Amino acid sequence: MGDRTLLLVTCGAPLAARLADGVQTARDLGWxxxxxxxxxxxxxxAELDLSDVPIVVGNRKPHEPRRTPTADAVLVVPAxxxxxxxxxxxxxxxxxxxxxxxxxxxxxxxxxxxxxxxxLTNHPAWTASVAVLRQAGVQIVDPQSGSTESLNPVESxxxxxxxREFRWHWAFDCLAxx
Ligand SMILES: Cc1cc2nc3c(=O)[nH]c(=O)nc-3n(C[C@H](O)[C@H](O)[C@H](O)COP(=O)(O)O)c2cc1C
Numbered sequence: 657m658g659d660r661t662l663l664l665v666t667c668g669a670p671l672a673a674r675l676a677d678g679v680q681t682a683r684d685l686g687w688x689x690x691x692x693x694x695x696x697x698x699x700x701x702a703e704l705d706l707s708d709v710p711i712v713v714g715n716r717k718p719h720e721p722r723r724t725p726t727a728d729a730v731l732v733v734p735a736x737x738x739x740x741x742x743x744x745x746x747x748x749x750x751x752x753x754x755x756x757x758x759x760x761x762x763x764x765x766x767x768x769x770x771x772x773x774x775x776l777t778n779h780p781a782w783t784a785s786v787a788v789l790r791q792a793g794v795q796i797v798d799p800q801s802g803s804t805e806s807l808n809p810v811e812s813x814x815x816x817x818x819x820r821e822f823r824w825h826w827a828f829d830c831l832a833x834x
Contacts, residue, residue, distance in 0.1 A: 658686035659730040665752045668696025669771045671734035676704040681824040682733030694752045715751050722724045729831050730759040734771035740744045744785035767795045767830045774809035795830040
């Protein structure tokens with residue numbers, strides 16, 4: 657197990673079904689991953705074997721110690737329409753969102769792989785949120801091509817293929833090597 661702490665935030669969209677191989681890729685690359693799921697991500701995670709990775713759910717209790725070391729990097733895969741907009745707006749209303757807002761505030765290297773359909777991404781908040789996060793130093797990776805320059809909506813009928821063909825290296829390549 658590596659000694660660089662990776663916080664792997666995951667949200668409620670089909671790409672969450674790839675989380676187990678994201679954990680494996682993280683380990684292969686020398687990271688010690690901690691999974692931080694939103695409530696909406698849980699149905700997808702229930703299908704996976706994540707028994708050997710720490711999963712940090714909900715807020716800690718007031719006297720409970722911190723549950724993760726300080727992050728060396730943060731990935732959010734997938735980032736939903738909801739989480740990306742709330743994050744860009746500085747809304748820390750859940751543990752995953754607090755983690756993401758703090759990553760921006762501490763300038764921790766952070767990569768987001770948004771995953772949302774055009775019916776959501778045509779909302780004007782989306783473009784603004786992506787721009788705010790890029791301006792804050794967050795790297796935004798297209799789930800279909802790995803591009804960090806352009807971001808395309810997920811078209812209906814292509815979800816299964818996008819989930820299958822997504823390559824975790826697209827996200828990890830944005831982080832500095834050990
Ligand atoms: C089957 C299913 C598929 C969904 N797919 C997406 C999606 O691809 N992108 C997205 O932004 N939201 C999607 N949603 C909606 C989110 O799960 C919902 O907005 C949720 O509140 C997001 O919460 P979170 O950002 O805290 O994970 C989907 C919901 C369901 C039930």
